[in-house]
Amino acid sequence: AQTVTQSQPEMSVQEAETVTLSCTYDTSESNYYLFWYKQPPSRQMILVIRQEAYKQQNATENRFSVNFQKAAKSFSLKISDSQLGDTAMYFCAFMKNGNTGKLIFGQGTTLQVKP
Amino acid sequence: DAGVTQSPTHLIKTRGQQVTLRCSPKSGHDTVSWYQQALGQGPQFIFQYYEEEERQRGNFPDRFSGHQFPNYSSELNVNALLLGDSALYLCASSAYSGDRVQNIQYFGAGTRLSVL
Numbered sequence: 547a548q549t550v551t552q553s554q555p556e557m558s559v560q561e562a563e564t565v566t567l568s569c570t571y572d573t574s575e576s577n578y579y580l581f582w583y584k585q586p587p588s589r590q591m592i593l594v595i596r597q598e599a600y601k602q603q604n605a606t607e608n609r610f611s612v613n614f615q616k617a618a619k620s621f622s623l624k625i626s627d628s629q630l631g632d633t634a635m636y637f638c639a640f641m642k643n644g645n646t647g648k649l650i651f652g653q654g655t656t657l658q659v660k661p
Numbered sequence: 662d663a664g665v666t667q668s669p670t671h672l673i674k675t676r677g678q679q680v681t682l683r684c685s686p687k688s689g690h691d692t693v694s695w696y697q698q699a700l701g702q703g704p705q706f707i708f709q710y711y712e713e714e715e716r717q718r719g720n721f722p723d724r725f726s727g728h729q730f731p732n733y734s735s736e737l738n739v740n741a742l743l744l745g746d747s748a749l750y751l752c753a754s755s756a757y758s759g760d761r762v763q764n765i766q767y768f769g770a771g772t773r774l775s776v777l
Binding site for chain 2 (some may be wrong): 550579583588589591592593596603637638639641647648649650651652653654
């Protein structure tokens with residue numbers, strides 16, 4: 547069975563600074579997808595970034611980038627130039643490749659961006 | 662383009678009652694997944710519907726059941742409610758591409774269920 551672990555329950559960062567959120571996972575699969583979702587107080591889960599395990603290149607989306615270490619089963623999220631609107635709960639999630647749509651989520655990290 | 666919509670937004674029930682939650686997928690999507698999110702926790706997968714059939718199921722009792730309609734919308738039913746069923750219920754939609762589910766799921770804002 548796959549598991550996803552986020553070991554940082556809460557983090558804070560000053561506006562305009564950089565912060566990194568950690569995520570580790572456990573799987574015996576070789577092909578899979580990893581995701582970071584953001585859940586603001588409005589509750590809507592929003593996709594931040596996606597990584598395909600067969601791609602060695604780390605995914606980037608504007609101020610968001612990941613450090614994907616497949617051998618170490620690590621998938622961290624770096625937020626550059628943090629903005630007040632980045633304040634939210636962040637979830638790391640895993641999905642097997644193939645005919646499946648089941649996401650396995652970590653426990654989440656609450657990020658507060660301070661002015 | 663409407664995203665994933667869920668109704669109602671909030672719901673209060675008492676133990677032993679039954680509840681039905683509704684979800685309309687994003688335009689162009691044909692697959693609906695349901696998740697339960699307890700306060701302060703990550704979402705837990707309940708089940709997934711495609712072509713009006715349950716395709717996958719997580720570790721939830723039979724009290725949790727669902728349905729998908731020909732227009733791809735879906736319902737989640739929970740019978741004999743327990744206090745522990747209090748949670749945010751999230752619906753996510755995605756699209757099949759060939760023989761595999763597209764791996765990007767789009768979420769609704771959820772239904773907050775309180776069981777007293």
